[in-house]
Amino acid sequence: MATVNTLLTGAAFGAALTASGVYQPSVIVSQLKFENWHMIQTFLTAAATSASLVAAVQRTGIANLQPRSYSSIGLFARYDGNIVGGLLLGAGMMLAGACPGTVLAQVGVGVRSGYYALGGAALGGIAFIRYIQPHMTSCAKQSPAPKHEIKTVHEGLGVPRSVVFLAFEAVCASVIAATAVYTTVGPEAKISPILGGLLITSAQLISVLLRGSLIGTSASFEEIGHWFWDLFKGDLLPKKYTNLLFVAAMSAGAYLISKVFPALGEVSELAVSPFSATVGGFLMIIGARMAGGCTSGHGLSGISLLSISSFLSIGACFVGGGLTGLLLG
Numbered sequence: 001m002a003t004v005n006t007l008l009t010g011a012a013f014g015a016a017l018t019a020s021g022v023y024q025p026s027v028i029v030s031q032l033k034f035e036n037w038h039m040i041q042t043f044l045t046a047a048a049t050s051a052s053l054v055a056a057v058q059r060t061g062i063a064n065l066q067p068r069s070y071s072s073i074g075l076f077a078r079y080d081g082n083i084v085g086g087l088l089l090g091a092g093m094m095l096a097g098a099c100p101g102t103v104l105a106q107v108g109v110g111v112r113s114g115y116y117a118l119g120g121a122a123l124g125g126i127a128f129i130r131y132i133q134p135h136m137t138s139c140a141k142q143s144p145a146p147k148h149e150i151k152t153v154h155e156g157l158g159v160p161r162s163v164v165f166l167a168f169e170a171v172c173a174s175v176i177a178a179t180a181v182y183t184t185v186g187p188e189a190k191i192s193p194i195l196g197g198l199l200i201t202s203a204q205l206i207s208v209l210l211r212g213s214l215i216g217t218s219a220s221f222e223e224i225g226h227w228f229w230d231l232f233k234g235d236l237l238p239k240k241y242t243n244l245l246f247v248a249a250m251s252a253g254a255y256l257i258s259k260v261f262p263a264l265g266e267v268s269e270l271a272v273s274p275f276s277a278t279v280g281g282f283l284m285i286i287g288a289r290m291a292g293g294c295t296s297g298h299g300l301s302g303i304s305l306l307s308i309s310s311f312l313s314i315g316a317c318f319v320g321g322g323l324t325g326l327l328l329g
Contacts, residue, residue: 005210006242010249013203013215013296014105015257018264020196021188023105023254025097025113026270032094032321036186037179038193043299045197048172050204050304054214055165063212067151068307071292073132074139081136082309085291086298086316088283093295093317094324096120096280097272100218100294103281104247108254109265113272120281125221126228127282128289133222136290152306164306188268190261204300214304216297218288220247287320 017023020042030036057063071081093099096117098106103121106114150156154164176194185193207215220243227238238244258265272280288294291313293302299317302310 002211002242003245006245007249009203009207009210009215010246011253011256012206013101013200014108014250014253016196016199016203017102017105017250018109018254018257019191019199019261020193021190021264022196023098023102023109023111024188024267024270025106025111025272026186026268027188028093028099028102029097029270029272029325030186032090032318033325034322037183038185038189041176041179041185041193042196042200043295044172044176045194046200046204046300047197047303048169048176049198049201050214050300051165051168051306053201053204053208054304057208063208065208065214065305067305068293068298068302068309069145069151070149070309071136071290071313072139072143073136073290074143078143078145079309079312082291082312083316085287085289086313087320088287089291089294089313090287090317090320090322091324092280092282092284092287094280094321094328095272096277096284097270098277098281098284099296100221100284100288101250101296104217104250105254108251109258109267111267113270113274113277116274116277117272117281117284120278120283121221121285122224122281123278124282124285125223125225125289127225128286129222129225129229132286132290151308153308153311154306156308161306168306186268190263190266200300204304214297214301216293216301217243217247217250218285218294218297219243221285222289287317291316 021027022039022042027038031039054065070079072078073081097113098117103114103117107118154161204215223238223240223244298310298313
């Protein structure tokens with residue numbers, strides 16, 4: 001039954017990303033250049049409503065949802081992995097026109113650059129497991145987290161959770177309203193970005209009800225990395241594959257909804273070269289795993305839990321993507 005629940009949740013998330021339009025390379029690149037606010041409207045709607053969902057879940061006790069921990073690479077702080085990883089994630093997204101979640105929707109719909117980005121992402125997972133994860137594990141052993149580490153914004157500020165929650169909701173609503181009034185979205189938006197965000201949160205709800213957890217995608221590339229290196233030990237089948245099933249179902253869900261509603265699969269032209277997509281895919285997975293999550297795990301799920309590490313990671317992601325966009329012109 002757990003496998004069925006994983007497949008259903010993955011398919012729902014893939015379909016939601018496709019319906020929202022944020023899987024398209026042009027939407028991701030133009031948002032990181034701050035030219036088209038389609039993605040941020042969808043993202044903030046999903047984040048705000050996911051935060052409300054989490055609040056309801058925690059109050060009712062339906063699932064035990066824990067805030068995200070910090071990620072360290074032993075450079076300058078407990079959260080240096082969140083910052084450096086976030087920067088790399090954003091740079092990779094800018095180059096690939098994809099993120100670790102939307103690349104699966106791209107493959108399902110048939111976006112050409114998505115295949116190269118997925119290949120680069122798989123290589124990133126392989127490299128991370130071999131060369132970076134052992135170092136991070138060593139750092140965690142040398143500097144273990146405090147027993148009662150502060151992980152959430154309200155704990156850090158010493159105020160009730162409700163105060164930070166309401167402030168977050170107000171900021172999201174203000175940005176959504178301002179961008180809706182003063183900016184326009186491109187032809188990629190077949191439905192309202194706000195409706196797209198609500199569909200993504202619906203997938204979050206399905207995940208909580210069926211799996212007892214929130215959504216995240218980049219861990220699947222760790223499973224690819226483990227599988228690759230285990231092949232040299234004679235293990236032909238992956239030891240862990242739950243996340244692989246999830247992302248495979250995401251591509252299937254994207255494919256199915258694009259066939260039922262063909263307009264959702266119409267991709268606006270944006271030339272992402274195979275080289276750029278591959279390098280970007282590689283960087284975004286290195287960054288996501290270094291940060292301990294991606295735009296799904298940190299951006300949608302971690303932020304809804306008011307995790308400090310998630311705000312740091314996603315903030316760095318937008319900085320990394322924006323700076324890369326400036327460098328590319």
